[in-house]
Amino acid sequence: MESSSSPSNDPAPPKTNSSRDKMRHFPQEIQEAFRTFEATRNPDALDPVILAILDDFIPKKTEVPLATFPGSTRLIEDLGFDSLAITEVVFFSEELLNISIGNEELMQVRTLDDLRGFIRKKVSPAPAA
Amino acid sequence: MVRLPVITGIGFVTSIGHDRSTVVSSLRELRHGFERHQFLNNPDLPVKVAGTLKGFSFPSPSWRDWSWPTQFSVDRELLRGLPPHGVYAMCAMQQALQEAGLKAADLAGGDTGLFCASAGSPYLLSHFVRDMYATRGQRGNPMGIISSIAGTLNFNLAAFYKISGAVCGFVSACASSSHALGYAMDEIRLGRQKRMLVVGAEDMTDESILSFASLRALSINPDPGSASRPFDRRRDGFVGTGGAVALVVEEAGLARDRGARIQAELVGWGQAGDGHSVAASHPEGAGLREAMWRTLADGGVEPGDVDYVNAHATSTPAGDRSEALALNAVFTRNHARPKVSSTKALTGHGLSLAGAMEAAFCVLALDEGFIPGCAHLEQIDPICEGLDLPLESLNEAPSLVLNNSSGFGGSNVCHLLRKAG
Numbered sequence A: 001m002e003s004s005s006s007p008s009n010d011p012a013p014p015k016t017n018s019s020r021d022k023m024r025h026f027p028q029e030i031q032e033a034f035r036t037f038e039a040t041r042n043p044d045a046l047d048p049v050i051l052a053i054l055d056d057f058i059p060k061k062t063e064v065p066l067a068t069f070p071g072s073t074r075l076i077e078d079l080g081f082d083s084l085a086i087t088e089v090v091f092f093s094e095e096l097l098n099i100s101i102g103n104e105e106l107m108q109v110r111t112l113d114d115l116r117g118f119i120r121k122k123v124s125p126a127p128a129a
Numbered sequence B: 001m002v003r004l005p006v007i008t009g010i011g012f013v014t015s016i017g018h019d020r021s022t023v024v025s026s027l028r029e030l031r032h033g034f035e036r037h038q039f040l041n042n043p044d045l046p047v048k049v050a051g052t053l054k055g056f057s058f059p060s061p062s063w064r065d066w067s068w069p070t071q072f073s074v075d076r077e078l079l080r081g082l083p084p085h086g087v088y089a090m091c092a093m094q095q096a097l098q099e100a101g102l103k104a105a106d107l108a109g110g111d112t113g114l115f116c117a118s119a120g121s122p123y124l125l126s127h128f129v130r131d132m133y134a135t136r137g138q139r140g141n142p143m144g145i146i147s148s149i150a151g152t153l154n155f156n157l158a159a160f161y162k163i164s165g166a167v168c169g170f171v172s173a174c175a176s177s178s179h180a181l182g183y184a185m186d187e188i189r190l191g192r193q194k195r196m197l198v199v200g201a202e203d204m205t206d207e208s209i210l211s212f213a214s215l216r217a218l219s220i221n222p223d224p225g226s227a228s229r230p231f232d233r234r235r236d237g238f239v240g241t242g243g244a245v246a247l248v249v250e251e252a253g254l255a256r257d258r259g260a261r262i263q264a265e266l267v268g269w270g271q272a273g274d275g276h277s278v279a280a281s282h283p284e285g286a287g288l289r290e291a292m293w294r295t296l297a298d299g300g301v302e303p304g305d306v307d308y309v310n311a312h313a314t315s316t317p318a319g320d321r322s323e324a325l326a327l328n329a330v331f332t333r334n335h336a337r338p339k340v341s342s343t344k345a346l347t348g349h350g351l352s353l354a355g356a357m358e359a360a361f362c363v364l365a366l367d368e369g370f371i372p373g374c375a376h377l378e379q380i381d382p383i384c385e386g387l388d389l390p391l392e393s394l395n396e397a398p399s400l401v402l403n404n405s406s407g408f409g410g411s412n413v414c415h416l417l418r419k420a421g
Helices: A028-040 A043-057 A083-097 A103-107 A112-123 B020-029 B084-100 B122-134 B152-160 B173-189 B206-215 B252-257 B286-299 B317-330 B351-368
Strands: B005-013 B034-037 B049-051 B112-117 B167-169 B195-202 B243-251 B264-273 B308-310 B339-341 B400-407 B411-419
Touching: A028 A043, A043 A083, A043 A112, A083 A112, B005 B020, B005 B084, B005 B173, B005 B252, B005 B351, B020 B351, B084 B152, B084 B195, B084 B243, B112 B152, B112 B173, B112 B351, B122 B206, B152 B167, B152 B195, B167 B173, B173 B195, B173 B243, B173 B264, B173 B351, B173 B400, B173 B411, B195 B351, B243 B252, B243 B351, B264 B286, B264 B351, B286 B317, B286 B400, B286 B411, B308 B351, B317 B400, B351 B400, B351 B411
Parallel strands: B112 B167, B112 B195, B308 B339, B308 B400
Antiparallel strands: B005 B243, B005 B264, B034 B049, B195 B243, B264 B411, B400 B411
16 A cells, blocks of 8 residues: 655745635634625624634634634633633634734724624725735 | 663654564564665666555645554644654554553653754755746745744654643764763763653655765665675665654653563663764774774663664665774774674665664563574674674573764764663
8 A cells, every 4th residue: 555645845936725724624604704704894793703713713712602702702711711722713704804913903892792803893994806 | 860761661663563572573583674665756777675554545745645554643733743754653652551551641851852853855945846846936834834843842742742741853964863862861861851752753755865865875675685784895885764762761760660561671871973974984993893892881880781782784885884883893803792783784774763763672682581693694794703694583582782873974873772680
């Protein structure tokens, strides 16, 4: 039997993965919501996507769905995010939405509502391609 | 007060098995862990064999795509910062702790330390750096460094097991985890720690292994059944492997007080440099010879007391030659004839993992009462004249065994292990 190599060997210049590829481990309805956002640029469609990203990187799963938490829920104190998990959410969102999030901006984001509002603001003006 | 370090638990993720009994039967029956392997998806490369880790898969740098045998569990919170060899290490640790009768909670509190060895993950590091180039430094995976640099094992395992004793990583290439075990013995002997966890691991990826082809160090023999043949006249290089081995080392008194079964005693170690070359071993094995003498002196024994030597021999023409000369200088010239074999004929060369893996094989030999034979050895190199190289594994219980390791820059480390008394 011939075992296969890791596919890490593409000699072509590095490319970041497509958004479809980045979303492939999310539930179908989340992928659908993201496609709606891509087609319409309507930030409302992003709300379930943001929650799904948080749910994906949260260090310890919550007992009830994140969508049931009030907007004032704090990411660190209430949901148990640590600074590393937050940087992972930021990195993933930057890549997916083609935005850049600065450290100072990040310091202002403490709650679910902060995060939703912040990402909405970031994607509202059509991002530079 | 003399404090004796003993081994109470070992765990394996190796090309020849992922549990104690499979590893023992592979060693007894000389069953190798090699498969044909296509590196870099390039059928034209002459290197065609690797020591593979069955049931593990790391098809992309994203941990979401990784899988491992179902008998192991790897915490999702931990995965985000792990390299592939960190997954192996977690699986090996679970076995070692279970053998030692320890729970994760027993490891906190400062009496337990953790020494690790790996070369990091060139696989993940290369992806991290490529992304950095692609975004011109504007974005990067936050876990990129943690999961890829040398030290990643101790970062991850120390945090996961809440180790508040000594925590350190060792980097001396193929002697790395032998250094980790030697210094772990010292921590116990000096009374600084009561228990040490020692983990050696390496990725089994193109990036970790094929890189050695540029040094012309890898075998280009395409036959998995003979590519790794230490001490054979026709040997042409090593076969690479990865995996992880974990050892629980404890002060004998602590082990006895808590009713743990002692598998072997660690009675000596020593090291010496070649002072010769960045990569090649000393042509007469000067550093390894001295390291063996220092180890025997540390254990207070004579060459004639040693029953078995687990040689470093990786199946390279020059390295095996140096070791054969060093072994003859220490043993044959002093009328001692321990059995000698290199288990790399079965596993392949585990690089930073090798020393800990082979120390654990020595524990098995002492604890289960056998001597691993020299697999794939058909035409003994005349340089080995004087050495006792058994072609089959022997049902002979050794009492005292020596484990040899050598790394780049001429770093030579040996351990002396004794049957639990």
